[in-house]
Amino acid sequence: MFSRFLDITTPPTPNLLKHFASIATGEDQKRLEILATDSAEYEDWRHYSFPNLLEVLLEFQSVRPLAPLLIAQLPVLQPRFYSISSSPLKYRNEVHLTVAVVQYNTQDGKGPRHYGVCSNFLKDVAIDQEVCVFIRRAPGFYLPEKLTKPIIVVGPGTGIAPFRGYWQHRLILHERSQQLGKMLLFFGCRTKELDLYQEEKQEMVSKKIIDKTFLALSREPSQSKMYVQNMILDQASEVYKLLVLDEGHFYVCGDCTMAEDVLKTLKGIIKKYGNMDNAKLEKYMLLLRDQNRYHEDIFGITLRTAEIHKSSRESARQRMASQP
Structure with missing residues (x-):
């Protein structure tokens, strides 16, 4: 149960901490009661330490839960989704994945070492070992039916995964x-040095x-920070031509924050080059989605780096401060 089916790496919920408080003693009990009832205190503790179950039990050593009760209160381990980064036209009976191995230290980089559950499992899995997987369809995220239509694809980091499948598919069709x-x-x-599939891209x-x-x-080093939305803005006229005038398709794959920035940039380009007011812009963006020409494959932030910890804590504090 603990090694395969239950989530023991996500910080315990306030409800579970409430149960721990009921069986704790002394200072442990006082601290757990605060965490279970004070939302701001809980958010700070959660985002700073991001403690797994073991670390919580080590922090509050008077807590000795009964195994059956603990099992009943732990959440079920959720599946991890990865975009397929290969084409069946090129690799029959194979599925390739592009996986970032998640390892980080909590507490602004000074705390315990944490490991992504699935990425480290895949890193360490033995060749020929059986792995349980399933396929989840993404019905809106595919190449245009009319292959002569232009496509613009945006995929930072492992967000490049589905587009590797796209260019492999296009290569076979071209041949x-x-x-x-x-x-x-x-x-x-x-x-x-983190430019994924550099040689493949050059070949394509x-x-x-x-x-x-x-x-x-x-x-x-020695270069100004540049993000994909900045590059898109630099190519604004061509992006507008391919997407709007040539009725192309726009794809974005990656984390939600990046996708929001890309969408904001794209809307700015369409508004400027299409000479649209806000109402016309929103109507056109709805048309893009209705025609299935704007495609998103977006996931939430899961890499708990120090940078993300800091952002999460600030967001939590602002949210709590805004509540009456």
């Missing part, structure tokens, strides 16, 4: 003499499978 529309690829990472450009690639580096 079968299929006419293809333009493809622009915007990719973002911290430094040049040389074969005209990808027309242009744009690399945004946010932490490269």
Whole structure:
């Protein structure tokens, strides 16, 4: 149960802490009661320490829960979703994944080492070991039915995963003499050494499978920070032409914060080059979605880096402060 089916890495909920308080003694009991009832205190503790079950039991050593009761209150381990980063036209009976191995220290980098559940499992799994997986469809996230339509794809970090499948698919179709529309690829990472699939992308450009690639580096020494939305803005006129005038498709894959910034940038481009007011812009954006020409494959932030911890804590504090 603990090794395969229950979530023992996510910080305990206030309800579970309330149960722990009922069986704790002394200072442990007082502290747990505060955490279970004071939302601001709980948010600070949760986002700073992000403690797993073991760390909570070590912090409050008077808590000795009965195993059956503990099992009944722990959440079920949730599935992890990864975009397939290969094409069945190129790799029959294979599924490729692009996985960032999550490892980090809590408490602003000074706390215990934490490991992403699924990414580290996949890293350590033995060759030929059986792995339980399933396929979840993304019915709105696929290449245009009319392959001559241009596509613009945006995928920072592991968000590039589905687009690797796209360019492999286009490569095979190209080899079968299929006419293809333009493809622009915007990719973002911290430094040049993290430029995923660099050689593959160069090969695709040389074969005209990808027309242009744009690399945004946010932490490269001696260079100004650049994000994918900045690169998109630099190519604003071409983005507008391909998406609006040529009725192309726009794809974005990655975390929700990036996707919001990209959408904001895209709306600014369409508003400017289309000479639209806000009402016309919103109507056009709805049309894009209705025509299934704006595609999103978005996930929440899961990498608990120090930077994200800080942002989460500030958001929690602001939220609590705004409550009456």
